[in-house]
Amino acid sequence: MSTSTVTAASAAPKKGGGRRKLTLPVVLLIIAGGLALISLVRLISGAEDITSVGQVAGALELAVPIGLAGLGGLWAERAGVINIGLEGMMVLGTWFGAWAGFQWGPWVGVLFGILGGALGGLLHAIVTVTFGVNHIVSGVAINILAVGVTRYLSNFTFANEPGGSSKQSPRIDSITEITVPGLADFLTDLQQKHWFLISDIAGVLGGLVTGLSLLTIVALLLIPGTWWVLWRTSFGLRLRSCGENPIAAETLGVNVYKYKYIAVTVSGGLAGLGGAFLAIVATGIYQENQTGGRGYIGLAAMIFGNWMPGGMAMGAGLFGFTDSLKLRGGAENVHAMLLLLAILLVLVVGWQLYKRKYVSAVISAAVSALLFTWYALTDQVPSQFVDAAPYVTTLLVLALSAQRLRMPKANGMTYRRGQGT
Known part of the structure; x- marks a missing residue:
């Protein structure tokens, strides 16, 4: 394939213009404005815990599995495959991560969690x-299958171990946490x-320098890593072309099947990593129904982010922060969020x-x-x-972000080799 040809085509001006991309100074200004507004609400409401160190650390821990699932969805959908099965792949990640983790240590558990999710993605x-099955149907089937498979496996693995049962694993050793002394x-x-x-x-x-798990650091690095791979390498350009126009990509020599397989398998691996994080870092134990819909929320985070890392x-940070509010301060913190x-x-x-939208x-x-x-x-x-x-x-x-979204053009479409000939 001629990378320069696709690059030139991608760089060509689009008809009708387009939305201006956010630059780093603008993003930092938005973040600063948001913090100032939250600080004002904190002073008015008296909910002093909404930006505390513990609150932020808790929000980060809750956001990581959602973000990993969202990254998984981004990889698949940038290649043109809708991945509703993220929830099931996370379930596989929790089970395989816990199963290997309590036997051979947490990092082996992380590896097996990735492999379990990748199997679901494959x-x-x-x-x-x-086989060209509808993407939504396949994803829903994987979600159902993952729950059934892990429940079956738990009956003759965890149930026979000390501290385990048919619905939970024994305790898993924790991964090293880092706190910057003094700071x-x-x-x-x-x-x-x-x-x-x-x-x-x-x-x-x-919250970013207190009790930070090494796996959290790995997960955070995967965000710029995904951006660099998909937007700064020829591999990423080819993969994204499969989600925009697979027929045109095929005529330029791209093996569309190969790139879709790679993308969806990586997608499952990332979701499995999110599941392993839940079992090994967040709770230290596997429990049935542990994911709690985080795969779906990760998909929502990906859509909110307009298919960008x-x-x-x-x-993911917004959803993690909202989720953490009920754990610290509960009703008082959520009451402040009304303001x-x-x-x-x-x-x-x-x-x-x-904008004259009256x-x-x-x-x-x-x-x-x-x-x-x-x-x-009200008070709460x-x-x-x-x-x-x-x-x-x-x-x-x-609902508020729906009008500005633009998913990959060929997302969810069935592709057959040779369509362009």
Whole structure:
């Protein structure tokens, strides 16, 4: 294949223009503005824990498996294969990671977790790429199959081990955690002063240098690693061409089947790594139904991020942060988020008025007023709403971001070798 030909074609101007890409200074400015807004909400509501070191560390731990599942979905869908089976591949990762982890150590468990998820990805590739089965049907079948297979295997593996049962594994040794001495204590002390913005920045940075698992560092490095492979190498260019126009890629000499197989298998491996993280790092034990829908939330994070690693990471971080709110402070923290959401909707109203979208502005203003009223008239939210907060956030984010999304053009389409001839 002529890489220069595809590069030139990709670099050609697109009709109708396009959205301007976010530069690093703009992204940093958005992050700083978001932190300032959260700090303001913290001061008004008195929910001092929403940016604490423990809160951020907990959010990071909850975000990692979601982010790994999202990365897995990104690899598959950039090659044109929809991967609804991420949840099942995570389930396989939890079981195989725990099974190997309690026998031979946590890092062997991580490796087996990746292999377990990759097997699920390979099965999905065989069914969809080779046999042309509908991608959604195949993914749902893998989710069901993974639950049944792991339940069956647990009956004659974990059930016969001390501390295990048919629904959980024995305890797994933990992976080394890193805390930067001196810096972690300084940032914790600074965060506990509860100063505007400064303490919030200290809390975020402190959460990134306190009790950080080595596997968390590996997972974080996979985000820029994925970006570099898919957007800065000829391999990535060929893989992405399979998701945009596989017929054109074939005419340029790309083995479309090969790249789809690689992408979907890697996708399963990343989801399996997310499952292994849950079993080995997050809990130290395998439990049935441990994934709790994180594969689906990872898929939502990928869509929120517009099929880009950076955006996906921001989505995973948002969902992880929302999920951690119910673990620390619970109802008080989620109650403070009502105020944050109301203020954000006021900003949305201003933007919609600027764009002359008056109907949308009126709807957003009405919802914002309801949220302000709810916040003012209550001291906390019902426990049921606290439990549902991560899933409500998922739906809201997808609804608000739907208009700006652009998935790969050939995503989910059945491809047959020789179509272009």
